[in-house]
Every structure is written in structure tokens, then in C-alpha cells.
Amino acid sequence: MAxxxxxNNQQHQQLKVNPAKAELHGAELNLIPVVxxxxxxxxxxxxxxxxxxxxxxxxxxxxxxxxxTHENLFWQQGQWQGLYLPLQIQRQPFFLGENSNGEGSVVCxxxxxxxxxNKSSEAQSQSLEVLYTSAGEESDYFNQAKQCLGQLLQGExxxxxxxxxxxxxxxxxxxxxxxxxxxxxxxxxxxxxxINQDKLAALTSEQVTKLHQQNxxxxxxxxxxxxxxxxxxxxxxxxxxxx
Amino acid sequence: xxxxxxxQTQNNTLTKTVVxxxxxxxxxxxxxxxxxxxxxxSNTGLNVVLVESPNIPAIGVGEGTWPTMRSTLxxxxxxxxxxxxxxDASFKQGAKFxxxxxxxxxxxxxxxxxxxxxxxxxxxAAYWLNKQGKEKSGSDKKxxxxxxxFQEAVCEQGLAPKTIRTAxxxxxxxxxxHLDSGKFAVFLQKHCTEKLGxxxxxxxVTSVNSIANGDIGSVATKHNGNIAGELFVDCTxxxxxxxxxxxxxxxxxCADVLFIDTALAVQVPYEHENSPIASHTISTGQEAxxxxxxxxxxxRGVGYVYSSKHSSEEQARxxxxxxxxxxxxxxxxxxxxxxxxxxxxxxxxNCVAVGLSAGFxxxxxASALVLVELSAxxxxxxxxxxxxxxxxxxxxxNETFLYRWQKIIDFLKLHYILSKRTDNTFWTDNRDxxxxxxxxxxxxxxxxxxxxxxxxxxxxxEVFPAASYQYVLYGMGFKSDYQHxxxxxxxxxxxxxxxxxxxxxxxxxxxxxxTNRELLDKIRQYGFSTI
Numbered sequence: 001m002a003x004x005x006x007x008n009n010q011q012h013q014q015l016k017v018n019p020a021k022a023e024l025h026g027a028e029l030n031l032i033p034v035v036x037x038x039x040x041x042x043x044x045x046x047x048x049x050x051x052x053x054x055x056x057x058x059x060x061x062x063x064x065x066x067x068x069t070h071e072n073l074f075w076q077q078g079q080w081q082g083l084y085l086p087l088q089i090q091r092q093p094f095f096l097g098e099n100s101n102g103e104g105s106v107v108c109x110x111x112x113x114x115x116x117x118n119k120s121s122e123a124q125s126q127s128l129e130v131l132y133t134s135a136g137e138e139s140d141y142f143n144q145a146k147q148c149l150g151q152l153l154q155g156e157x158x159x160x161x162x163x164x165x166x167x168x169x170x171x172x173x174x175x176x177x178x179x180x181x182x183x184x185x186x187x188x189x190x191x192x193x194x195i196n197q198d199k200l201a202a203l204t205s206e207q208v209t210k211l212h213q214q215n216x217x218x219x220x221x222x223x224x225x226x227x228x229x230x231x232x233x234x235x236x237x238x239x240x241x242x243x
Numbered sequence: 244x245x246x247x248x249x250x251q252t253q254n255n256t257l258t259k260t261v262v263x264x265x266x267x268x269x270x271x272x273x274x275x276x277x278x279x280x281x282x283x284x285s286n287t288g289l290n291v292v293l294v295e296s297p298n299i300p301a302i303g304v305g306e307g308t309w310p311t312m313r314s315t316l317x318x319x320x321x322x323x324x325x326x327x328x329x330x331d332a333s334f335k336q337g338a339k340f341x342x343x344x345x346x347x348x349x350x351x352x353x354x355x356x357x358x359x360x361x362x363x364x365x366x367x368a369a370y371w372l373n374k375q376g377k378e379k380s381g382s383d384k385k386x387x388x389x390x391x392x393f394q395e396a397v398c399e400q401g402l403a404p405k406t407i408r409t410a411x412x413x414x415x416x417x418x419x420x421h422l423d424s425g426k427f428a429v430f431l432q433k434h435c436t437e438k439l440g441x442x443x444x445x446x447x448v449t450s451v452n453s454i455a456n457g458d459i460g461s462v463a464t465k466h467n468g469n470i471a472g473e474l475f476v477d478c479t480x481x482x483x484x485x486x487x488x489x490x491x492x493x494x495x496x497c498a499d500v501l502f503i504d505t506a507l508a509v510q511v512p513y514e515h516e517n518s519p520i521a522s523h524t525i526s527t528g529q530e531a532x533x534x535x536x537x538x539x540x541x542x543r544g545v546g547y548v549y550s551s552k553h554s555s556e557e558q559a560r561x562x563x564x565x566x567x568x569x570x571x572x573x574x575x576x577x578x579x580x581x582x583x584x585x586x587x588x589x590x591x592x593n594c595v596a597v598g599l600s601a602g603f604x605x606x607x608x609a610s611a612l613v614l615v616e617l618s619a620x621x622x623x624x625x626x627x628x629x630x631x632x633x634x635x636x637x638x639x640x641n642e643t644f645l646y647r648w649q650k651i652i653d654f655l656k657l658h659y660i661l662s663k664r665t666d667n668t669f670w671t672d673n674r675d676x677x678x679x680x681x682x683x684x685x686x687x688x689x690x691x692x693x694x695x696x697x698x699x700x701x702x703x704x705e706v707f708p709a710a711s712y713q714y715v716l717y718g719m720g721f722k723s724d725y726q727h728x729x730x731x732x733x734x735x736x737x738x739x740x741x742x743x744x745x746x747x748x749x750x751x752x753x754x755x756x757x758t759n760r761e762l763l764d765k766i767r768q769y770g771f772s773t774i
Contacts, residue, residue, distance in 0.1 A: 056769040057407035172774055174410075191408065193774065 002110040004095055007142075009132045012109065016117040016128040017093065019141065023080035024114050026089040030066030034086050035155020036162055036219050041084040043226035045074075047233055050163075050172060050193035059163045059172065059193065061223075064233060067179070067187050073236045087155070091148045105153075107146060162216050169207055171199050171220075182238040195224050254631040258473040259290060261626075264448055264462060264485060265478030266295030268424055269598025269615045271431035273476050274441045275319045276619040281626065284440035289626070292442045293435070294462065294470055299480075306537050306544045307335055307524050307609035308419045310356055313412050315616045321434055323411035324770035327763070329430045331423040331539045334404050334522045334759055336394050336416055338608070342528040344719050346664050352386055352718025353523070354608075355394035356417040358710045360748075361741040367391050368694035368713050369725050370738040387717035391741075393748040398523040400753060403762035411771035415756065419609070421524070421537045421544075444470065451489045458593040458630075459485065473630065475594045476622070483586070483600040490591045494602075496584040497652050500678055501659075502553065502669065503532055503605040506579040507563050508546035509571065522759040526607065528662070529562050530554065531669040535606060536566075540763050548581065548605050553669035581605060585648045590637035593630070595622060602648060607658060610651045613706065618644065643704050650700075653683040654707050654715075660687075661719035690716065693731075694723050 005011075026032060031051060034042050039061075042048055046063040053060050063086055065072045074082040093113030096105045109116075109131075117128050129141035138146075166172050173196040178188045200220065203211075211217045263274045274293045282288035316326055326332060337355040344350045359367050371387055389395045394416050397404070404418035435441040446464040454460040461471035462485075477485035486492050498504065513520075525536040532549030547563040554562075556578070564571045585602025589595060597618040604610055621640060627633035660679055664670035672678065686699060695712035716723075725731055757765070 052408040052772065054406075054408060055765075057409075057765065057772055058769060059772065167773075174774055 002095070003112040004097060004108040004110055006097060007094075007107045007109050007131060009136045009138075013132050013136065015109070015131055017115050017131070017141070018117055018128055019115070020127055021115040022089055022092040023075075023085060025092045026065075026080065026085070027072060027075045028070040030069060030071045031062045031064060032086045032088050034061050034063045034088070035152060036061070036158040037151060037155055038084075038087055039219050039222040039226070042086060043222050043229065044084060045082050045229060045232070046084075046226065047229040048223050048226040049175060051191060052193075059167075061159055061162075064192075064230070067189070067233075067237060073233060073240060087148060087152050091145065091152060094145045094149055096149050096153060107149065161214065162219060165211065165214065165216055166195070166220075169199070169203060169211075171196050173199075179234055181234070181241055183241045185241075194227055195220060197224060200224075254629065256473060256630040258627055258629065258633075260472035261289060261291050261474045261476060262462065262470055262472035263291065263293040263476040263478055265480060265598070265600070266293055266428070266432065266443075267478060267480060267598065268428050268431065268612065269480075269600075269619075270295065270476070270478035271428060271435050271441075272315065272319075272615050273478060273597050273619040273622060275431060275435040275439055276315070276623040277626070278435060278439040278441045279319050280623040288440070290442070290472075291440070292444060292470060292472065294444045294446060294448055294464060294467075296447045297445045298447065306424055306539070307421055307535075307606065307612075309609060309613040309616075310417055310419045311613055311616050312420055313418075315620070317412055318620075319431075319434065320438060322773075324766060326430065327420075327766050328770075330427045331541055332427075333421045333520055333539050333763060335419045335421045335524060335537075336398050336404050336522050338524040338526055339398065340526050340528070340658070340715075340718065343526075343533070343658065343662055344664070346528060346666060352714070353388040353392075353395040353398065354711060354714045354718065355388055355392050355398070355523075356419065357392050357394040358708070359391035359713065360393075360745045361737075362710060365734065365737055365741060366694055366696065366731075367738060367741055368717060368723070369732055370735065370742075371717070372694075372723055373725065373732055375722075388714055391745060392714075393745055393752050396749040397752050397756060398521070401519045401522065401758050401760075402753065402756040403522060403759045404756070405762070406755065406757060407762060407765040407769060407771070409771070410774050416752065418522075421539055423539055448484065451485060456592075459489070473593060474627070474633070477594055477596040477600045478598050480599045481582070481603075483596060485594045486586055486589070486591060486596040486600055490594060492586045492588055492591055494582075494584055495587050496582070497604070498583050500652055500656055500680060501583045501605060502550035502673065503548045503583065504581050505551050505556070505559070506546050506548045506581055507556075507559055508544070508577045508579060509563065509567060509574050511543040511545050511567055511570065511574065513542065517760065520759045520763065524609070527566070528664065529566075530667040531559065531562075533607070534563065534566050538759075540767075550669055553667055553672070588641040589618075589644050590640045592637075593633060595637070595640065597622070601644070604648075604651060604655060607655050608651070608707075610655075610706070614644075614647065614651075617647065617706075646702055647704060647706050649680075649682065650706055653680055653686070654711070656680065656683055657712065657715055658719075661716065661721055663720075686712075690721070690723055692724060692727060 034048060039048060042063050046065060049062055049064055050059045051062045065074050074080060093110040093115045095108045095110065097108040099106045130139050131142040133139055172193050175192040175194045176190055178186055180186050261277055263270050270293055274291050277289060278291040283291045316323065337353060339351055339353050341351040361367060371390055397416055404416040405414050409415060436443045444467055446467045448462045448464055450463045451459055452461045452463060452469060459475045461469035463469050475485055477483060520538040527534045529547060531554035532547060534545060534547045537544040545567055547559055549559045581603065583604055586596060589601050598615050625636050627636045656679060659673035662670050695709040697709050699709060
């Protein structure tokens with residue numbers, strides 16, 4: 001569990017973070033939520049599917065990195081082997097929390113993150129970044145991190161819009177199939193959803209125009225394209241099994 | 244009250260308008276089913292008119308359903324999320340029968356809604372019975388329902404039959420509903436009139452107008468004149484205005500088989516807003532009957548149904564008070580007479596009765612609403628196109644439903660004849676052979692030598708599957724003796740696999756499912772997805 005506290009320039013003036021270690025947060029994730037603005041980057045290597053949030057049952061766009069819990073096939077020899085690191089991982093160790101007065105949001109940091117350098121020996125390393133300059137101003141690194149959080153926040157709104165529209169046009173269908181890996185091990189994928197291409201093709205021109213005007217056509221086609229990465233992911237698993 | 248008219252009905256008269264008289268759940272479900280199936284909203288569709296008295300309150304019996312209610316709601320185009328939110332509904336995964344065998348504190352068994360593990364491939368009951376004979380100590384013995392079905396464990400732990408991620412009407416464990424019948428009637432009315440095109444007339448029916456062939460031509464109303472139609476559905480409750488009063492179709496009592504004749508019902512608030520909500524009906528045997536306990540989202544519905552020949556009302560009130568506890572002071576206890584039985588036929592001329600007007604039985608296996616659903620479904624799917632074919636449909640409807648009523652009566656009686664209770668003559672009288680229908684006696688004789696099987700129930704209109712009989716029989720300690728046929732127990736390997744699989748399913752279900760209350764809270768907050 002993350003141990004989140006609000007960031008401020010008094011308490012966290014001395015805090016040092018190793019950005020390269022962000023990927024550790026994804027080492028054991030087989031599903032990572034992604035936002036619309038990064039679909040193209042994600043689609044370069046990972047399948048994007050819809051899953052349901054366990055607490056709310058609401059749909060979530062998710063990059064798929066493995067076939068079972070804790071299996072990230074892009075994590076090898078202690079490193080992230082993928083070309084693109086999803087924003088959910090890039091943003092570590094920062095989160096947006098609600099301001100205590102209930103208005104707006106406040107940047108929080110996870111004090112339990114392995115990215116934080118709190119041992120003195122480690123604190124000497126060159127690759128560390130600070131949050132505040134010695135003058136108490138926000139560092140470039142911290143500013144970048146805040147932009148990343150902003151992109152995620154905007155992404156929540158974009159995702160919601162796309163999901164509402166997919167539901168309204170009945171374009172989501174369950175994805176259920178069984179994969180037999182090279183060692184004859186079988187896995188049945190459940191709880192995944194994707195775009196129903198037949199229904200997409202049957203939309204009226206008014207409906208297509210509506211999607212186009214909301215800039216949703218392109219992400220829908222990116223979702224469909226990214227499904228093709230499922231074969232690459234199976235291949236990755238087979239290679240691991242035969243290694 | 245009958246007026247004859249000179250109207251003639253031709254054999255080729257088309258069924259264009261169906262008039263439903265009465266607006267309880269029976270009326271609205273029938274009108275809704277007809278309107279949805281026969282496209283009442285379109286110009287060429289059937290006219291469905293529902294006439295309802297503004298002065299007669301609904302009886303509001305039947306707060307438990309069968310899993311069939313899911314397909315009924317789907318057929319009506321209702322969203323499960325809306326239904327659960329607006330009808331105070333909760334999930335029901337079968338029934339727990341407590342104190343039916345010997346009345347001791349640990350006396351209970353389940354009639355779950357999930358079939359025994361591997362039911363289509365193996366008769367697990369035979370193997371379970373054989374294991375019972377071998378295992379010595381009582382402590383390693385597990386009940387039939389627990390060893391062949393994962394649902395008992397789910398119920399015992401207060402868990403829901405699915406998660407918020409499951410699509411609406413989908414399940415992990417088969418389920419039905421508990422619902423507030425008053426709210427359900429209002430909900431159905433809104434849906435049927437706004438979405439399905441049922442015409443709603445709020446008026447009192449004053450008389451029935453016959454035509455030459457004895458059919459009903461129209462019903463006269465106080466303010467809206469005569470309402471004419473080709474088919475009339477009697478949903479007028481116990482008064483059975485059309486089938487009983489107008490056509491004088493006799494009532495067939497079954498009080499000689501089922502002794503319950505009175506209900507004392509009370510609505511009990513939860514202790515606090517996070518009290519667990521049982522996901523099954525709890526039915527607890529008492530001295531002269533049994534108490535139902537049904538958990539809705541915001542209250543429990545509790546009632547004592549008893550035989551007035553075996554208990555005074557004062558004594559019955561004391562039994563109910565002892566079950567509910569101190570909080571019964573200040574709650575309103577409603578007394579409802581129960582007349583067990585049904586009409587000798589349900590469809591006469593162009594009139595068919597659905598709901599209490601057709602008959603009623605004690606709510607032991609929630610048979611009231613399922614009979615309404617099955618009737619509404621058959622009427623709408625077999626709706627006679629013309630007057631000429633109506634008598635054929637009527638005959639088949641009557642045969643089908645007489646069979647169903649008889650089977651339900653047998654199945655309810657089964658719960659009583661296997662009891663060993665002797666604390667009141669209510670229980671011993673129930674075991675008197677002269678009160679047991681011959682059809683049930685025959686089955687009991689067959690089952691001395693083998694478990695209930697699908698071929699014992701040869702109609703495609705069966706209400707209870709063989710599995711239900713197994714759950715009750717072996718839950719209550721009945722033994723079928725397979726010693727004469729050891730060759731039937733030749734697949735122990737597969738049987739053990741099934742027992743092991745059930746254990747694994749219990750583990751998986753218990754770790755994956757939320758509590759019933761947690762899920763209901765989430766439905767109110769987020770709702771189910773349609774896929």
C-alpha cells in the first residue's frame with residue numbers, strides 16, 4: 001500500500017528521488033490502466049483491452065502485459081524491456097490527492113516508494129533528482145512530474161467520454177478465448193472486453209460524425225489495432241516458456 | 244350482474260385487444276409480457292388494456308422469486324440496476340430450512356439454486372449416501388447440500404451471488420430475488436405504461452357483459468363505460484371476479500394436504516444500517532407452522548404461517564414475538580388468511596385467471612410469483628390468434644397448470660412428511676398417510692431404492708427439477724438404499740473428483756464474492772454494466 005503525504009517545500013526540501021526506478025512499480029503488473037492521450041504510444045507494443053474496476057464495475061482501458069496476475073512479460077532481468085512506459089508508471093512516486101478543504105487537488109508523494117533515496121550512501125548518487133531547489137523553488141523534475149499528473153487527470157475525463165460513447169452505441173463486447181501456449185498450458189481469458197467491429201461498421205453516418213467531432217474515432221481504431229499486439233504478447237510468453 | 248347482449252362472436256374473430264382486470268403484480272406482469280411480446284406500442288400490435296380499481300389495495304404477498312424472474316425482467320426490457328434500486332430488491336440464493344427435522348438448534352439444511360456438482364454427468368447423491376454409511380463420527384460428516392453444491396457456503400457467509408463486475412442478469416452463482424411487492428407493482432406499472440404501451444384505466448369494474456356464446460364481451464366500468472376485448476385476464480386477487488364470481492369455476496381446496504391457513508406478517512427494521520443482509524430465505528419450523536425471514540435492502544419481511552387448527556392466534560403471536568424479539572413492540576402485525584388451493588380450471592371461454600384469482604399456497608417455495616410468470620409467458624407466447632383456436636389453447640393451458648399446481652402441492656408436502664418433530668400434532672398430523680397425495684407416495688416408494696432423477700419428472704413443464712427433490716430429501720435425512728445395485732456405484736474416481744471440485748469452488752467463491760450488503764450498496768452507487 002502506498003503511504004501518501006502532501007508534498008511541501010519545508011518537509012520535502014531534502015528529499016531525493018531516483019526517476020529511473022519508476023519502472024519497479026510495474027514489475028509485477030499484468031494490467032496497467034492507460035489514458036486516451038497515450039493510446040498510440042501504448043499500441044506500439046501492448047494490447048489495449050477494456051477491463052472492469054473491481055470496486056465499481058466501471059470500464060477501464062488497460063494495457064495488457066501478461067496473462068496471469070503478477071506476470072509482466074516486459075519485465076526481464078530486473079528491467080523494463082518495453083519501448084514505452086505507461087503514464088501510470090511514469091508518474092511514480094507522485095499522486096494527486098484531494099485538498100483537505102475539499103477544493104482542488106494537491107500533489108502527494110508515496111513515502112514507501114523504492115524510488116526515494118533515504119539511505120545516506122544512496123543519497124550521494126548522481127542520478128537522483130530533488131523536488132525543490134536550494135532556494136525552495138520547484139525543480140524541473142518536479143514540474144515534469146506535475147505535468148504527467150495533469151495528463152492523467154485530463155485522461156480520466158477523456159476516457160470517461162470515450163467509454164460513455166462506446167456504451168451509448170453498444171460498441172463494447174466481451175473478449176473470451178482460450179490460449180494454448182507452447183508448453184500446452186492453457187489459459188482462458190475472462191473479464192476482458194474490446195470493440196465490436198461489426199457494430200462499429202454498422203453505425204449510421206450521423207453516429208460516425210458524432211464520434212469524429214469528439215475526436216473519438218482515432219482512439220477507437222487505435223484500440224482495434226492494438227488488439228493485434230495480443231499475438232506478439234502470446235509469442236513473448238512462448239519465448240519465455242521455451243527459454 | 245350478467246347482461247346478455249346480442250353481439251355475435253365469429254370463429255374467425257381476431258384477438259386484437261386483451262383486457263387485464265386488476266393491477267397487482269400479476270396484472271402488470273401479464274400485461275407487460277403480452278405488450279412486450281406482441282408489440283403493443285406499434286400500430287399493428289396487440290392492444291393491451293389494464294383496468295384497475297383505485298380503491299382496492301394490493302394484497303402484496305410474495306416477496307421471494309425464482310431465478311425465472313431474471314428472464315421475465317429481460318423479456319420486459321427492464322434494467323436490473325433500476326429494478327434493484329427501485330424495488331428495494333436483494334439477491335436470494337435459495338432457502339435455508341431450520342428446525343424442520345427435529346427442531347434442535349443445529350438442525351438445518353439448504354435448498355440452493357445451483358444444481359449438484361456434475362449433475363448432468365453423475366448421480367452424486369448415490370455416492371454421497373454411500374459415504375454417509377461408511378464414515379463413523381458425526382463430525383466429519385458434511386450435509387448433502389454442502390458437499391455437492393458450493394452455494395450453501397456462500398449463503399452461510401452472507402455473500403452475494405456475483406460481483407459488481409458481473410454483467411446485469413449474469414451470475415457466478417444462480418440467484419433469484421427478494422423484493423418489496425408494493426414497490427414492484429408501482430415499478431411495473433410505470434414501465435408497462437411508459438415503455439411498453441399498456442393502456443391504464445383507473446376505474447371500478449361494475450359488471451361483466453356476456454355475449455351469445457357465453458364469452459365475455461366487455462366489462463362495464465363506473466366512469467369509462469364498457470371496455471371490450473377478445474380475451475380477458477382475471478387478476479382480481481382472492482375475489483376472482485371473472486373466473487370465480489362470473490363463471491363460477493369451483494375452487495379446489497387442498498387444506499387436507501397443506502394445513503397452513505393463517506399468516507401473521509411484520510416488517511422488521513435492521514438493527515443498524517450495516518447489518519448483514521441474508522442472501523437466502525430463512526424458513527424456521529415452529530410449533531404449528533414456520534416463519535419466513537426475507538432480507539430486503541432496508542428492512543426484513545418476517546411472517547409466521549400456521550394452522551389455526553393447531554394453534555390459537557394468541558399463541559401464534561407469541562411465537563412470532565419470540566422470533567422477532569423485543570423490537571416487535573411498536574411494529575404492526577398484519578393478519579392474512581390463507582386459503583390453500585386453486586380453481587378447477589384457469590381458462591374458461593375467453594377468460595384466464597392469473598395470480599391469486601387462480602389459487603394460492605403457503606409461500607414455502609415462493610411458488611406464487613413463479614406461477615404468475617409462467618402463466619403470463621404461456622398466455623403471451625400461445626396467444627390464440629382467433630376465437631376458433633382459443634379453446635385449444637385454453638385446454639392446453641388448463642392441463643399444464645393443473646399439473647404444475649399438483650406438483651407444487653406434492654413438493655410442499657414433501658417438506659412436512661420427512662420431519663421427525665413430535666412437539667405438536669401439527670407435525671404428526673402432517674405425516675398421517677391419509678393427508679399425503681398418492682402421487683407423492685408413489686415417488687417416495689421409488690426413492691427408497693434410488694435418488695430422484697430427471698425421468699421421475701416427465702413433463703417439459705416441470706416446476707421443480709429432480710435436484711430440488713434431492714436437496715430436500717437428503718437435507719432432511721432420507722436414505723435411498725443402493726445395496727441392491729452396487730454396480731451403479733462403479734465410478735468412484737469421477738465422483739471423488741466432483742466432491743473435490745466442489746470444495747475448490749467453495750474456496751474460490753468465498754474469496755471472490757463480496758457480502759450481499761456490499762454488492763447492494765455498490766449497485767446503488769455505480770450500477771451494473773449491461774455486458
